[in-house]
Amino acid sequence: MTxxxxxxxxxxxxxxxxxAAFYKEFLDGEETDATANRVEIQGADGMRMAFRRDVNATPPSWPRPENSLQAHLDFHVDDLDAAERKxxxxxxxxLEAKDGGGPYEERGYADPSGHSFTLRKGATTAPKQG
Structure with a gap:
């Protein structure tokens, strides 16, 4: 039993x-439920998000070094420049427009309420052999 x-x-x-409108458009999703204090969406890839009203909400301060990054969202994309324009x-x-080195390229952003997220492009790899 689940x-x-x-x-x-x-x-x-x-x-x-x-x-919710920002993420619904970004994720090519749809609104699945809404009340006076909460809106739920589901992205085209199945990701489910909800947005809860908190009249005292303050935006996170990341990437300021005096505060740790407590949580953020990662979105994998095929084209960083196109995703950034959207x-x-x-x-x-x-928040951080430079591409990082290593196997992934990524850039940091904040949504209109200040929550941080990363757009990440995976490196092209050859299929496993053997």
């Missing part, structure tokens, strides 16, 4: 309707 029937990433914010057009902002 105990958990659904899982959501929940972000607290002062205006859940506006933040984020900016929807009201997001860049």
């Amino acid at each position: 105990v958990v029937t659904a899982g959501f990433v929940v972000l607290d914010c002062s205006e859940p309707e506006k933040l 984020v900016i057009s929807l009201g997001g902002r860049a």
